[in-house]
Amino acid sequence: NAGVTQTPKFQVLKTGQSMTLQCAQDMNHNSMYWYRQDPGMGLRLIYYSASEGTTDKGEVPNGYNVSRLNKREFSLRLESAAPSQTSVYFCASSDIGRGFNEQFFGPGTRLTVL
Amino acid sequence: ILNVEQSPQSLHVQEGDSTNFTCSFPSSNFYALHWYRWETAKSPEALFVMTLNGDEKKKGRISATLNTKEGYSYLYIKGSQPEDSATYLCAFNTDKLIFGTGTRLQVFP
Numbered sequence: 001n002a003g004v005t006q007t008p009k010f011q012v013l014k015t016g017q018s019m020t021l022q023c024a025q026d027m028n029h030n031s032m033y034w035y036r037q038d039p040g041m042g043l044r045l046i047y048y049s050a051s052e053g054t055t056d057k058g059e060v061p062n063g064y065n066v067s068r069l070n071k072r073e074f075s076l077r078l079e080s081a082a083p084s085q086t087s088v089y090f091c092a093s094s095d096i097g098r099g100f101n102e103q104f105f106g107p108g109t110r111l112t113v114l
Numbered sequence: 115i116l117n118v119e120q121s122p123q124s125l126h127v128q129e130g131d132s133t134n135f136t137c138s139f140p141s142s143n144f145y146a147l148h149w150y151r152w153e154t155a156k157s158p159e160a161l162f163v164m165t166l167n168g169d170e171k172k173k174g175r176i177s178a179t180l181n182t183k184e185g186y187s188y189l190y191i192k193g194s195q196p197e198d199s200a201t202y203l204c205a206f207n208t209d210k211l212i213f214g215t216g217t218r219l220q221v222f223p
Contacts, residue, residue: 004157033210042203042215043158058210090157102148103211105157 001026004106006091012112013081021076021109023091031094032074033058033103034066036087043090049074081113116140118206120214127194127221134190135217137204141185146207149178149189152216153200161189161202194221 004025013019025032030051035043035058045058049068063085065077074093078085088110092103119138127133139147146165150158162171167182175192191198201218205211 035213040215043205043213045210048210102160102163105159107157 003027004091004093004104006089006106006109008109009107010110012114013078014114015082017081018077018079019081019111020078021089021091021111022073023075023106024073025091025093025104026072027093027095027104028071029093029095029104030071032068033092033094034064034074034076035090035092036060036085037090037108038087046076046089078111081111083113085111086113087111116206116208116212118204118212118214120202120204120217122217123215124218125220127219129195129221129223131194131221132190132192133194133219134188135202135219137187137189137214139185139187139204139206139212141183143208144182144185147180147182147187148205148207148211149187150203150205151200152203158203163207189217191219194219196221196223 007022033048034046037043044060047066049055052071055066067075088108090108091106094103121136149161151161152158162178164180169180171178178189180187199221201216203216205213
């Protein structure tokens, strides 16, 4: 099992460019999450999908959109990148959206917006 | 806004020292508290999920306790080793996880 995979691992964008971060999990989990990690801020939830076909905003959703393509895949899109979106992005999945099941994280995508 | 605080922010210890750090969280509407270990350039990995007041979990030299009435959890590492160097995150479980900012531990040989 690969667990949670993310592509790309690194990306540099210019202000105003768009891109999509891909995430896939092979653990048959219902719930998937996108976080960003900034120095001194911990992990902050951008969007999550409690189950296939549903998505909800997290703490910092502005400037992002998501698509739960199917049970395995959850993508994060930046329509018009801004320097404030320079961060490390982590995708995670868990067995159920509500409950105390642990989340499994992907390796992260390091994004720089110039 | 729910606040999850961890202290200290960072910690430097010598190999063999025992250490502990704290996670504080809202004491009302408690559901679960998670501890994660996060090594540099890797992704967070779950250590413990704690659900009951007075809960104590152990994995090797690492253990954690939980006090839901006063809203805190302690993580202990006995006889720290250089490979324990990592950031330790706690997360308060509502319908999502609210993460603290972590305690960065460095263990020197």
